[in-house]
Amino acid sequence: MNVSPRPASGLRAPLVVAAAHLLACAAFLTAFLLRRDGLPDPLATHFTGSGGADGFTTLGSFPYECLGLLLVPALLLTGLVYATRGARVLVGLGCGVAGLLGALAVAVVLANAGAETADGAELGPGALGAAVAAASVAAALGVPAGGRRPADALAKEAASAPLPRLALREGESVTWTRTAGSRPVLAGGGSLLAAGAALVPLAGWAAGAGLMAGGVALCACFAVRVTVDRHGLTVNVLGLPRPRVRIPLDRIEDVTCRTVDPLRDLGGWGYRAVPGRSGFALRPGDAVVARLTTGSEFLVTVDDAATAAALLNALAERERTTNDPTTRRERAANDPTTQRERAANGRD
Numbered sequence: 001m002n003v004s005p006r007p008a009s010g011l012r013a014p015l016v017v018a019a020a021h022l023l024a025c026a027a028f029l030t031a032f033l034l035r036r037d038g039l040p041d042p043l044a045t046h047f048t049g050s051g052g053a054d055g056f057t058t059l060g061s062f063p064y065e066c067l068g069l070l071l072v073p074a075l076l077l078t079g080l081v082y083a084t085r086g087a088r089v090l091v092g093l094g095c096g097v098a099g100l101l102g103a104l105a106v107a108v109v110l111a112n113a114g115a116e117t118a119d120g121a122e123l124g125p126g127a128l129g130a131a132v133a134a135a136s137v138a139a140a141l142g143v144p145a146g147g148r149r150p151a152d153a154l155a156k157e158a159a160s161a162p163l164p165r166l167a168l169r170e171g172e173s174v175t176w177t178r179t180a181g182s183r184p185v186l187a188g189g190g191s192l193l194a195a196g197a198a199l200v201p202l203a204g205w206a207a208g209a210g211l212m213a214g215g216v217a218l219c220a221c222f223a224v225r226v227t228v229d230r231h232g233l234t235v236n237v238l239g240l241p242r243p244r245v246r247i248p249l250d251r252i253e254d255v256t257c258r259t260v261d262p263l264r265d266l267g268g269w270g271y272r273a274v275p276g277r278s279g280f281a282l283r284p285g286d287a288v289v290a291r292l293t294t295g296s297e298f299l300v301t302v303d304d305a306a307t308a309a310a311l312l313n314a315l316a317e318r319e320r321t322t323n324d325p326t327t328r329r330e331r332a333a334n335d336p337t338t339q340r341e342r343a344a345n346g347r348d
Contacts, residue, residue: 014082016145017094020138021074024102025067031106032063035113043112044121051122066105072211073097075191088143090263095142100135107131166314173230176311179238180302181223182282185269189218221270224280226288226302228312233290235280235300245271245280247298249319253291257309260287260301288312 046055077094192215262281279299
C-alpha cells in the first residue's frame with residue numbers, strides 16, 4: 001500500500017523549523033554543561049581562516065551570547081515559514097540553518113575543551129565539514145517532516161478567480177478601498193525588535209541596532225491601503241500619504257484576479273520588483289493583477305480582489321472609450337447642442 005506524505009497543517013511546518021532550532025540549542029547546552037569544568041576563561045569564540053583563535057568571550061557570558069545567536073534565526077525562519085504557509089524550500093533552509101549553527105556551537109565548545117588556554121584552541125576544516133554535513137542531514141529530514149499542501153489546494157491556487165461583470169454609467173463615480181496586511185510580517189517585526197533588544201546587553205549595540213532597525217521598518221510597513229477609483233489603482237502604506245504607488249487607468253491594458261505566492265512570483269514580501277512584474281505582496285492569496293500597456297504586470301494581494309479587479313477593468317474600459325477619437329466624434333454628433341447648432345446653420 002502506497003502512503004503519500006500527509007498534508008501540512010498551518011502550524012506543522014513552522015513547528016518543525018522551531019523544533020530543529022530548539023534541538024540545536026539543546027545540543028549546545030548539553031555539550032557546554034558536560035565540558036564546563038574543562039573550559040578556559042575566557043573562551044575562543046572567533047577563528048581565522050587557518051583555524052587559529054582571534055576572538056574571545058568570557059565564560060560567564062558565552063552561553064547567553066551563543067543561545068541568542070541560535071534563537072534569533074529561529075524566530076526569523078519560523079516566522080518566514082509560517083508566512084509562506086510551509087514552503088518546502090524554506091522548511092529545508094530553516095532546518096539546515098539550525099543544523100549548521102548547532103554543530104558550529106558544539107564545535108566551539110569542544111575546541112576550547114581540548115586546549116589548555118583559549119589561545120591554543122583551533123577550529124579546523126574537519127569541524128566545518130562536520131557542520132555542513134549536519135546541516136545537510138537536518139535539511140533532508142526537515143522537508144518531509146514539514147509535510148506538503150494538498151494537491152487540490154495547489155490546483156486551486158493555479159486557477160484565476162472568475163470576475164463579476166460590472167457596468168458603469170457615464171459619469172458614475174465608484175470607489176473601492178480595502179486594507180491589506182500581514183500578521184506574520186508584524187510578528188516578524190516584533191521578533192526582530194525583541195531579538196535586537198536581547199542582543200544589546202549580550203553583544204553590544206552594534207549587534208542589536210541593525211535588528212531593531214529592521215523590526216521598526218517591518219512594523220511600519222505591515223499593512224497597506226488599496227484603492228480603486230477614477231484615478232486608477234493606488235497602494236500606499238497604511239496611515240501615511242507616502243510612499244505611494246499609483247497606476248493610472250490609461251496605463252492599464254486589462255486586469256485579472258489570481259492567487260499569488262510572494263516568494264515564487266515576486267521573490268519576497270513587501271514591495272518587490274522582478275523582470276516583467278512588480279507590486280505589493282504581504283501574504284499569499286488572491287491578488288489584483290493589472291497587465292500594463294508596457295507589457296509588464298503590477299499586482300497587490302488583498303481581500304475581495306475579484307471585485308477590485310472587475311471595477312478596475314470597468315473603469316479602464318470607460319477611460320479608453322472616453323478618450324477614443326471615434327467615440328468622441330460620435331458623442332459630439334449626438335450632442336443636442338451640436339444638433340441645434342447644425343440645424344440653425346442649415347436654416348441660414
